[in-house]
Amino acid sequence: MAQTASTFLLKPGDAAPDFTLPAPDGKAHSLADVAGPRGLLVVFACNHCPYVVMLAEKLGQLAGEWKTRGVGVVAIASNDIEQYPQDGPEHMPGFAAEKGWSFPYLFDATQEVAKAYGAACTPDFFLFDGDLRLFYAGQFDEARPKNGIAPSGSDLSAAVSAMLAGEAFAGPVLPSTGCNIKWREGSEPPYFG
Numbered sequence: 001m002a003q004t005a006s007t008f009l010l011k012p013g014d015a016a017p018d019f020t021l022p023a024p025d026g027k028a029h030s031l032a033d034v035a036g037p038r039g040l041l042v043v044f045a046c047n048h049c050p051y052v053v054m055l056a057e058k059l060g061q062l063a064g065e066w067k068t069r070g071v072g073v074v075a076i077a078s079n080d081i082e083q084y085p086q087d088g089p090e091h092m093p094g095f096a097a098e099k100g101w102s103f104p105y106l107f108d109a110t111q112e113v114a115k116a117y118g119a120a121c122t123p124d125f126f127l128f129d130g131d132l133r134l135f136y137a138g139q140f141d142e143a144r145p146k147n148g149i150a151p152s153g154s155d156l157s158a159a160v161s162a163m164l165a166g167e168a169f170a171g172p173v174l175p176s177t178g179c180n181i182k183w184r185e186g187s188e189p190p191y192f193g
Contacts, residue, residue, distance in 0.1 A: 003179070004179065006138065016126070016133070017116035035132060036071045039129050039135070039160070041160075042074055042117065043125055045076070045123050046084070047095040049123075051122065051177065051179060052179075056095075056101070058152065059151075063101065072103070079181060080182045111181075114181055115189045119181055121177060124176050125139070135163045136156070139177065140153050141155050
């Protein structure tokens with residue numbers, strides 16, 4: 001497990017990179033499809049990463065609350081499934097159901113969407129406002145595997161609340177930390193490493 005931090009390649013105010021990706025059932029979802037009227041959270045995730053596993057259930061709970069406030073949520077899996085078959089589309093629906101994810105969980109087979117967002121780790125969080133401009137990219141909270149802190153989503157929840165209130169995010173922006181995205185050999189983006 002290589003601990004990796006967010007890159008902050010996208011800057012506040014940057015437009016959300018467009019995408020159209022399939023869910024495991026083959027249905028395509030575009031950026032416009034998954035965005036809520038007041039914002040969108042894009043989460044790069046996977047099934048096996050202990051950082052994702054530990055917060056996945058709390059993310060599912062919070063996503064349900066945010067949806068009622070007009071914020072859409074989408075998770076995107078970009079890992080190389082030749083090396084990590086447990087992250088493949090056939091395993092994604094079971095993981096999402098187990099963790100209470102009612103939002104789309106999409107598969108980025110080419111890894112181009114992860115590169116467009118500057119995603120580096122799982123989980124990596126990108127919160128966009130109602131105009132799909134980046135409001136916050138950073139950690140879910142301070143919980144990490146083995147640090148004894150229960151996931152709360154405090155940092156990300158504070159960012160969502162500030163965004164919906166039309167206020168600036170007051171807290172420090174700390175990078176998300178997790179397992180590195182498993183890039184296909186030879187396709188690592190220049191910002192990775």
